[in-house]
Amino acid sequence: MSFSVGIPRALLYYYYFPAWQAFFQTLGAEIVLSDETTKHILDQGVRAAVEETCLPVKLFLGHVANLCEKNVDFIFIPRVVSVERKKYLCPKFLGLPEIVRHCLPNLPEILTPEINWGQREGKTLAELKKLAARFCHEPGSFHRALQAALTAQKLYEAKLRQGLTPQEVLHNEKAPLPAGNIRVAVLGHAYNLNDSFLSLNLLKKLRALGAEVITAEMLPAQAIAKGVKSLVKESFWTFGHQLLGVGNYLLRENKIAGLVLVASFGCGPDSLICELIERFYKRQRNVPVLLLTLDEHTGEAGIITRLEAFVDMLYWRKAR
Structure with missing residues (x-):
């Protein structure tokens, strides 16, 4: 059975695409990605979304619309509730399939297994097994697909720990040469930082200015655990917990010149x-801390000016 599965190049794509790709390809699927983000794709999402929708979901809708133009058989939009115990993803991930269905017309079939590793591991495995059975009836096909997914994800995360960004790994780009002599942490969701259009190539711009860039994905789980130990109360959002842990770890270990x-x-x-x-x-x-808030109107000139001033200030502080 030949079939195509579309995967939007947004949101959890930057966290779990290698696993998804390996899972479906093992079952015989052709993987079709939406195009790289453009203004047209973002505008499509903005037009489809309701007013209160956050920017990443608007962009996700644009990528789904782009996949619809490619005539894929299915679009994979899992309902991801949790990926660890006692932590959850933002409600937008829980309701993402419904958001897409209500905002976009004439969709192909959406594959929406519920992923809830934190509370219902058995049910999650059953959902994935049921999904696999739709496309491949060979004995052991589900276990092969699951093992391929876990192996691909482990390899992906190992590359991130080597100092590569998700964008660099997913695009098979070479590791960047060692940059300047100031270390700058850039903390934010991977789907914001690694979308070249959305972030205006923020990470590459910082490196071009002579900064060594550190992101949350580059640090091991032990660093996050060490960082959250001093918190009075942990965040129950998975990504928020990660950012708080990394931010606190880098602060206490005196690892960076700026954030x-x-x-x-x-x-x-x-x-x-x-x-x-x-x-x-x-x-x-x-x-020093620089806060950048991205929206659909963010201009490149303003971002560059603020980054240049920030990096200049870090070099000035170091030279004092």
Whole structure:
């Protein structure tokens, strides 16, 4: 059975695409990605979304619309509830299939298995097994697909720990040469930082200015665990927990000269997490913090000006 599965190049694509690709290809699927983000794709999403929708979901809708133009048989939009115990993803991920169905007409069939590793691992495995059975009836096909997915994900995360960004790994780009002598942490969701159009190539611009860039994905789980130990209360959002842990770890270990926080307009968890991290840095150590908020109107000139001024200030502080 030959079939094509479309995967939007947005949101959890930057976290789990290698696993998804391996899973479906093992079952015999052709993987079709939406195009790289363009203004047209973003505009499609903005037009389809309701007014209060956050920027990443607007962009996701644009990528789904782009896949519809490619005439794929299915679009994969899992309902991801949790990926670890006692932590959850933002409600937008829980309701993503319904958001897409209500905002976009004439969709192909959407594949929506519920992923809830934190509470219902058995049910999650049953959902994935049921999904696999739709496309391949060979004995052991599900277990082969699952093992291929886990192996691909482990390899992907190992490459991230080597200092590559998700964008560089997914695009098979070479590791960047060692940059300048100041280290700058850039904390934000991978789907904001690694979309070249949305972030205006923020990470590459910082490297071009002579900064060594660190992102949350480059640090091991032990660093996050060490960073959250001093928190009075942990965040129950998976990505928020990760950013708080990394931010606190880098602060306490005196690892960086400056911090860039990247938030998306309309994101409730972002507004809280960024505020908490800023307060940690102001109270505990004098590390400069730059907050950038992205929306569909963000201009490249303004971002470049702020980054240049920020990096110049870091070099000035180091030279004193």
